[in-house]
Amino acid sequence: MKYLVAPDKYKGSFDAFVASEIIKEAIVEVDKGAEVFQLPLADGGEGTLTALSKIFGAKIEEVEVNDPLFRKIKSRMGFFEDKAIIEMAECSGLLLLKDEERNPLYTTTYGVGELIKYAISKGVKEIIIGIGGSATNDAGTGMLSALGMKFLDENGHELKPTGENLIKIKKIDDSEFLKDVQKVKFTVLCDVTNPLYGENGAAYVFAPQKGADENAVKLLDEGLKNFANVAKEYLGKDISLSSGAGAAGGLGFALLAFLNAQYVSGIDYILSASNAEEHVKWTDIVITGEGRFDRQSLSGKSTIGIARLGAKFGKMVIVISGSIDCPFEEYTKEGITSIFSIVDMASSLDRCLKEAPRLLKETAKSIINLILKTKRGLS
Secondary structure: OEEEEOOOOEOOOEOHHHHHHHHHHHHHHHOOOOEEEEOOOOOOOOOHHHHHHHHHOOEEEEEEEEOOOOOEEEEEEEEEOOEEEEEOHHHHEHHHOOHHHOOOOOOOOHHHHHHHHHHHHOOOOEEEEEOOOEOOOOOOHHHHHHOOOEEEOOOOOEOOOOHHHHHHOOEEEOOOOOHHHHHOEEEEEOOOOOOOOOOOOHHHHHHHHHOOOHHHHHHHHHHHHHHHHHHHHHHOOOOOOOOOOOHHHHHHHHHHHHHOOEEEOHHHHHHHHOOHHHHHHHOOEEEEEEEEEEHHHHOOOHHHHHHHHHHHOOOEEEEEEEEEEOOHHHHHOOOOOEEEEOOOOOOOHHHHHHOHHHHHHHHHHHHHHHHHHHHHHHO
16 A cells, blocks of 8 residues: 655654654554655744755755844754745744743744844845744844844833833834845745734734743733834834734744745645645555644644645545544544544653654554555455
């Protein structure tokens, strides 16, 4: 049989490439005549740089930039043809911080701007940016600061570009802004549609996941609204309610408003770039998965993207997930045949995370064995 193995990352355990190797090993151990094609996925978050670099044959470079707390780190980015690939999570990602360091009042997207500046210095014409997995809620002021823009308080003093200072911004000074930015096309990979502020905005929906308490969320939301008003006066138009403005703690807003970026669905972009449709046509069974499959997975995640493609061509689609929190009726109508969890319910979470490779492999072997036995029994 032919198998298309197309998982996303299993957060906290391993990336999509390791997952695809584990599942492939399981398949060939059980089905000796199996043909397997591996297509590790991403959707704009962690793993996007690696996925796109393999698809496009990009050269990876390391650049010294600031992390979310203004500490120097080496961050990777990719180059191919006249284009650059930036993964926000590489420089401003939540996974770069320890649990006790996570607080979007104090984090910044400055590193994203540094990577953009470096790419422009190399003469690129297009920058592809995946903006998932952020640790930030600074409305992209950090990114813009790295590109030369200044944000001033009521006394004309320059503010540090963090979430807590958004409420203090009274004026934008672009006298030192990098003009070459306007010569570059920005393509943003993102499936978030939230506005910048309000109950469905960046602070209320996403900041708690990044370490913000109730008071911090309120302050951040007020700051986002203030910055939106200052930006409206500067730009002569209001971008704050645009779809995706609230992505990555408001980085989406800065990209749309100040860099004239174009938004595309992260998973759709990667599926198209990887020629996934032809691989789905070729296969008999699609096997995908991620760390947790829930209702959020139904709205733009990699797993559901490849599942819908499989359903389009009438293929069996199997999801192997760390945990499941989605009703049968909801995932089956999206084209998923069945979902299996690798979690050993008798184990602790720590043990499940440590033993995830074994659990994934054993679950995959069990699934393949079931498929083969059923097929033989029906033939």
